[in-house]
Amino acid sequence: MAVKENEATKGKTRPISNIEYVGMSLIALTLIILFVKPEIIGGSFDAMLKKAVGPVVDVYLTGTLGTAIILSVMTGRILERLGFTDALVRIFTPLAKVMKITPLIIVPAIYNILGDINASGRITGPALKKAGATKDEQKIAVATMFQSQQSFSTFMLGLVAFASKGIWAFPIVIIGILLPVVIVPFILSKTLYRDVQYKDISEMPSFTPGTPLFTTLINGAREGAELMFLLLIPAVVVVFAIIGLLEYMGIWAPIESAMSAFLSALSIDPVTGMQSILVAPTLAMNTLVETIGTMPTRFAIGSFILAASGLPLQIPFAQIPAVWSQSSDLSGSEAMQAALVGLVIRVLSAFALAWILTPMV
Missing domain, CATH: 1.20.5 (Single alpha-helices involved in coiled-coils or other helix-helix interfaces)
Structure with a gap:
């Protein structure tokens, strides 16, 4: 045969x-x-190299941003070890009971605040399944996750920027970050995702690790270094190399102009806004520290709120679908759609809150 x-x-x-x-x-x-x-071939590569080497070397490696990332991730892990995550869930539980929704939907947003969007899916996805959360509740969890920053360094650098200009950060943090984590689940549970039901706190696992404090410090610092070298720097190289190539081809200028006009119309600083969308919110907040004195307060607030999200774009289009499709009941497309819902809400809230919060600070 x-x-x-x-x-x-x-x-x-x-x-x-x-x-x-x-x-x-x-x-x-x-x-x-x-x-x-x-010479076009060599010129293209040279344009990509020159555009990417500046942010990588001057900002991350020899600048302060790399160290800030490591320190911020370490700080986030200390807070997690001291019960920060479980405490926020406990505080949210009475509100969740009123909304008739499982309190677990807030956990991904908390992990986002602490700077681990991967843990948001890999840890809370199975927990949501175990607690019997519906698909709609899991979608709400993903959308709510986009209302907080996916790096603790974004939060810390934003506070540094506000302090340098004398802006009162308290109402911005409370109304711009913490309040949406409560309001967005309520709105979505009454509109797009209505299949929800309350789950008692006794059904929830503990999210406080039992590692020794010194081990937590070392592991947190190592995790910060991994975040910088394995995720942020590669993303910076890819995005800035593409921008460099588009500049060399002469087509980046109109794209940049259109994005700048759109962000300015939303009361978001164009430079930091594009960095949040295309590269990394951490880089955007580092830029805000240096440039906040040159822009209106409204633009600084809008930029901070936009950065306090699940951006850049590779996260909703690639990272979240990959992680949540493996760890939850959601398919990759369902997770992506929920992430985009959360992103749209975040962009609109950045515009609205920039105007609302400016008179308060």
Whole structure:
């Protein structure tokens, strides 16, 4: 039989796939460029390199941002070890009972505040399933997670920026970060995601780790370094390299102009707003520390609230679908849709709260 199959397939070749046609087109295009204007290839790479090396070296490696990230993640882990997560869940429980929704939906947002969006899914996803949370409640948890920053360093650097300009941060934190974590679940449970029901606190696991305090410090610092080197710096290189290439091609300027106009209309500083959306909110808040004195208070508040979210864009479009589809009852598309709902709410709230909070600070 094997001999007959070999004879039947002898002389036949594998059909060319679509991606191979793409590859051959690229080869042809490369040869044409090498013949007509070979400096385009080297110039493109040089433009990407020059655009990316500045933020990576000057901001993360030799600047203060890298150390700030490590310290902030370490601080977040200390707070978690001291019962911060469980305390917030306990405080939220009476409100959850009134809203007739499981208190566990707040936990992803708390983990976001402490700077671990992966833990938000990997830890609370299975906990939500175990507690019998409905799909709608799990979607609310994802959308609510977008109402708080996904890095504790974003929060800390924002406070540093406000202090440097003499802006009173208390109402911004309470109304801009903590209040939406309560209000958004209530609104969504009455509109988009209505299949909700209260779960008693006795059904919840403890989210306070039992590791020794010194071990918590060391692990937190190591986690901060991993965050910087394995996630933030690669993201910065990718995004700034693409921007550098688009600049070299002459098409980035109109894109940047359109995004700047859109963000300005929303009372968000264009520079830090684009950094939050495309690169990392941590980088945006580090920039805000340096530039807050040159912008209206309203723009600084809008930028901080936008940064206090699940941005940049690779998180709702890639990271959240991958993590939540594995650890919860949600599919990748369901998790992405819930994340985008939360992102839209966050953008609109950044615009509204920038106007509301400015007279208070």
